[in-house]
Amino acid sequence: MSQHSTSIEQRLSDLGIILPTPAAPVANYVGAVLTGSTLIVSGQLCFDAAGKLAPDHIGKMGDTATMEDGQAAARLCVINVLAQIKAVVGSLDRVSRCVRLGGFINCRPDFASLPQVMNGASDLMVEVFGDAGRHARSTIGVAQLPLNALVEVEGLFEIK
Amino acid sequence: MSQHSTSIEQRLSDLGIILPTPAAPVANYVGAVLTGSTLIVSGQLCFDAAGKLAPDHIGKMGDTATMEDGQAAARLCVINVLAQIKAVVGSLDRVSRCVRLGGFINCRPDFASLPQVMNGASDLMVEVFGDAGRHARSTIGVAQLPLNALVEVEGLFEIK
Amino acid sequence: MSQHSTSIEQRLSDLGIILPTPAAPVANYVGAVLTGSTLIVSGQLCFDAAGKLAPDHIGKMGDTATMEDGQAAARLCVINVLAQIKAVVGSLDRVSRCVRLGGFINCRPDFASLPQVMNGASDLMVEVFGDAGRHARSTIGVAQLPLNALVEVEGLFEIK
Numbered sequence: 001m002s003q004h005s006t007s008i009e010q011r012l013s014d015l016g017i018i019l020p021t022p023a024a025p026v027a028n029y030v031g032a033v034l035t036g037s038t039l040i041v042s043g044q045l046c047f048d049a050a051g052k053l054a055p056d057h058i059g060k061m062g063d064t065a066t067m068e069d070g071q072a073a074a075r076l077c078v079i080n081v082l083a084q085i086k087a088v089v090g091s092l093d094r095v096s097r098c099v100r101l102g103g104f105i106n107c108r109p110d111f112a113s114l115p116q117v118m119n120g121a122s123d124l125m126v127e128v129f130g131d132a133g134r135h136a137r138s139t140i141g142v143a144q145l146p147l148n149a150l151v152e153v154e155g156l157f158e159i160k
Numbered sequence: 161m162s163q164h165s166t167s168i169e170q171r172l173s174d175l176g177i178i179l180p181t182p183a184a185p186v187a188n189y190v191g192a193v194l195t196g197s198t199l200i201v202s203g204q205l206c207f208d209a210a211g212k213l214a215p216d217h218i219g220k221m222g223d224t225a226t227m228e229d230g231q232a233a234a235r236l237c238v239i240n241v242l243a244q245i246k247a248v249v250g251s252l253d254r255v256s257r258c259v260r261l262g263g264f265i266n267c268r269p270d271f272a273s274l275p276q277v278m279n280g281a282s283d284l285m286v287e288v289f290g291d292a293g294r295h296a297r298s299t300i301g302v303a304q305l306p307l308n309a310l311v312e313v314e315g316l317f318e319i320k
Numbered sequence: 321m322s323q324h325s326t327s328i329e330q331r332l333s334d335l336g337i338i339l340p341t342p343a344a345p346v347a348n349y350v351g352a353v354l355t356g357s358t359l360i361v362s363g364q365l366c367f368d369a370a371g372k373l374a375p376d377h378i379g380k381m382g383d384t385a386t387m388e389d390g391q392a393a394a395r396l397c398v399i400n401v402l403a404q405i406k407a408v409v410g411s412l413d414r415v416s417r418c419v420r421l422g423g424f425i426n427c428r429p430d431f432a433s434l435p436q437v438m439n440g441a442s443d444l445m446v447e448v449f450g451d452a453g454r455h456a457r458s459t460i461g462v463a464q465l466p467l468n469a470l471v472e473v474e475g476l477f478e479i480k
Contacts (some may be wrong), residue, residue, distance in 0.1 A: 144301030304461030
């Protein structure tokens with residue numbers, strides 16, 4: 001690695017992460033909206049690099065999915081959040097702070113280990129952005145998510 | 161129609177939509193708060209023009225409510241969001257962008273067609289504001305909503 | 321009381337409220353993030369002054385918890401929100417407005433009296449900040465919360 005390879009996109013590459021091309025919106029909403037210096041990113045599901053929900057990332061925590069499945073799903077959600085940021089503001093280097101992540105975990109009513117699942121999202125955010133990736137966070141367990149996805153993550157970012 | 165009838169309120173009228181008068185708050189919160197150029201609108205239920213929840217807009221998606229019921233309920237939520245905006249900033253023409261909608265769908269744990277329900281909200285936003293109505297969006301299925309309402313929608317708007 | 325005891329911290333003291341020291345984060349997120357003049361506070365659980373969830377503040381509304389339990393839990397969430405604000409911006413006197421509270425109530429699917437629970441949060445906000453405490457609010461009933469807590473509240477504040 002060159003001594004100049006400090007960009008966020010290089011860091012993603014070092015982590016072996018390839019950002020997917022965000023799917024074109026299929027309804028009257030968009031992946032992210034910039035207002036002033038704040039970027040609001042739509043709730044992203046745990047689609048994989050092929051744009052599909054893997055069988056392990058469908059359903060509810062507390063049924064057959066393991067904690068590792070949940071954390072991997074939360075990590076995928078963040079990758080899709082990053083792809084939406086890049087699509088709207090052009091480069092992840094324009095992110096000065098991850099301000100907030102909202103984590104929605106599809107779960108049985110008796111599954112309370114929700115923060116551990118969401119750590120899969122938060123950990124990746126800090127791997128990618130360092131201290132600028134430390135965010136406020138709300139994590140809740142929901143009755144259902146679009147497409148029966150295991151996890152959905154929304155985000156709010158400060159853009160420079 | 162005159163060639164000058166391009167205001168948002170005229171467009172609502174053309175759509176046959178009459179904004180309700182927002183009910184006076186019955187608790188220590190308000191319908192919307194303006195901070196800087198950002199307006200945050202409280203979660204709005206699917207009250208009809210008479211301020212009531214129609215029987216078809218009570219309960220959970222996946223029980224007896226149809227997709228059409230869900231979409232109509234989501235549309236009503238947006239009408240109530242618009243009424244709150246008007247009440248706080250005076251005119252819908254001051255909206256420069258619908259930045260975000262959050263959609264909460266009261267559903268059975270096995271009802272995953274949540275985005276289709278929420279499209280009832282997003283579609284109306286774009287009918288009313290055009291491209292400025294295209295928003296970031298998070299849609300989740302929840303265990304319950306106030307008054308057993310079928311849908312609740314909150315919003316974030318950029319005001320000029 | 322002196323005629324100068326008009327600070328928010330004095331008001332808390334008058335209400336008999338002692339702010340807890342926020343627990344050090346145990347994961348890659350933080351209690352609150354300031355972006356511009358907006359402070360986003362992470363979802364706070366109903367921990368008591370000892371940093372514990374009381375038995376009455378665990379579980380779902382609609383099971384054994386009473387409305388009084390729910391309201392007391394929502395009030396505790398707000399106390400923890402206030403502690404996070406103080407930790408990040410130094411003094412509660414820097415709050416110029418409580419812009420929004422998001423209330424997540426852990427509930428059975430048939431428990432619809434969610435706003436009454438959340439009033440425990442909203443009422444305290446107005447007791448503390450007066451009219452500047454009147455906020456936009458979204459209240460939903462969720463399938464589960466971290467640690468099986470009864471209530472979680474997140475907040476957005478304008479800081480001067």
